[in-house]
Amino acid sequence: MTPVDVALYREDNLSMLRRTLLLLSTAFVAFAALPDVVKTDNGQVSGTTGKDPSVRVFKGIPFAASPAGENRWKAPQPAAKWDGAKKADTFSLTCTTGAGGGAGKGGKGGGKGGPPTSGEDCLYLNVWTTAQSANEKRPVIFWSYGGGFTGGSGSEPRYDGEALAKKGVIFVTYNYRLGALGFFAHPELAKESSHNTSGNYGVMDTIAALRWVQKNIAAFGGDPNRVTIDGESAGAIMIATMVGSPEGKGLFQRAMGQSGAWMGLSMTKMRTRQQAEETGAKAAGSNSIAQLRAMSLEDLGQNLRGVQAGPIVDGWLVPEDLSITFAKGQQNKVDVLVGSNQDEGTFAGFARPITADQAKSYGDDSSEFMRLYPAGTTEDATKSGLMLTRDQVAWHMRTWAQMQVKTGKKAYVYYFTRVAPGQEARGATHTAELAYMFGNPPAQGWTDVDRQLSDQMMNYWVNFATTGDPNGKGLPSWQTYNGGKNDGKAMVFGNTTEFGTQVDVPRLKLFDHAYSKMMLQ
DSSP states (O other): OOHHHHHHHHHHHHHHHHHHHHHHHHHHHHHHSOOSEEEOSSOEEEOEEOSSTTOEEEEEEESSOOOOGGGTTSOOOOOOOOSSEEEOBSOOOEEOOSSSOOBGGGBSBSSTTOOBSEESOOOEEEEEEOOSSTTOOEEEEEEEOOSTTTSOOTTOGGGOOHHHHHTTOEEEEEOOOOHHHHHOOOHHHHHHSTTSOOOOHHHHHHHHHHHHHHHHGGGGTEEEEEEEEEEETHHHHHHHHHHHOGGGTTSOSEEEEESOBTTBTSSOOOOBHHHHHHHHHHHHTTOOHHHHHHSOHHHHHHHOOOOOOSOOBOSSSSOSOHHHHHHTTOSOOOEEEEEEETBGGGSTTTOOOOOHHHHHTTGGGHHHHHHHSOOSSHHHHHHHHHHHHHHHHHHHHHHHHHHHHTTTOOEEEEEEOOOOTTOTTTOSBTTTTHHHHHTOOOSSOOOHHHHHHHHHHHHHHHHHHHHSOOOOTTSOOOOOOOGGGTTTEEEEESSSEEEEESSOHHHHHHHHHHHHHHHHO
């Protein structure tokens, strides 16, 4: 062979080798990629592509049967199985409250002449994943939405989990029943319950969705042994309820709560089943449960008014006031990441001006209360009302951390102070942290400071879900809460990110004292 022939021979062999390697590489990627169709316990589902093609999104997967008709005010029933691959490319209806009716059977109309956007058939969940294989066992974040237990859904655009999924977690959102449909309590319902209880149907939905995750998330590349539950406002109250409930045991390994815990956004005792059933019986009037179940949503809205939404002490899911459970250290022993915002009170309807009667409720501490929250003028009273809301929420989150640490677990506390561009009037209000933590910025207005803060917060959240420790390479150090040594301190997410002051210790002591007296009443 001539030198030219030898060179051509070598080039042909190299080309063949390159083609072979390319084919093998393509075959490996095809083998490793998450299947287009994923098998769940009830049947196969096919998802869709996110805004980024690396993200797969599965929307509207049923985790329970429709809670309408005879299933109204019952524990979630098993979802029906199906044949073939169900298209999971569209979000389900959001849950209606059952107060005020809506558009026919579907509930609330989606615009004039449009299809319904809410209804009773709403127990579905959504999954965002970038896993390439069902064997990856990625950490899972399970999100509970806010909305005062009368609004919200897992499909709200601000809860889009794509950015967090790109950071390496499997992100799950779900719907739970709201308003009277989710929290109506009545003596008749207690009689037909195997647990002799009523109310807390929205809590039951959360447990059912978490059980679905335990059974099915591995098929999406998730690890059922690394599930972190998270929520904001009412969603955080739901998360605290899960941490305190014996029925939550084993369904998750870590918990995060944002601006809310078992007492809500102020210092109060939980409602009892007796109180809730008395209110429910009054709301139902002469209507029997059978009659209420047979009503359309419109008629139900007219015949069932005054039901207060939110978890109650039902003797089963919540055996006692969760303040007692947490104080005794009998909650689920999990690491927590919790916090609040600097201007919680600017959210509509949250803060009220300080009054003399409010100060009197602090008894021997009334003078200290007025020193910390002066109300000599109308302006002072209004300003102090905002501060009180801010501090009570922060105290509540710190108290949750404190009680988890007493069980031997780790706790991390944050304090969000960043005022987004254009939000100067409201400050770092209730819900303000969500855009940053989800990595879903507004269409315009964010600066490099906002984008960097968002990236840091997402990394902290993902790190915590992955290992139980939010700290990681390139991130400012976040200390664990350790009681006396750093009480009143937190990771401050503001114009800079640093460990600093959350609430002044004198304010914490004021609330601690008032709390101890409240629990003795």
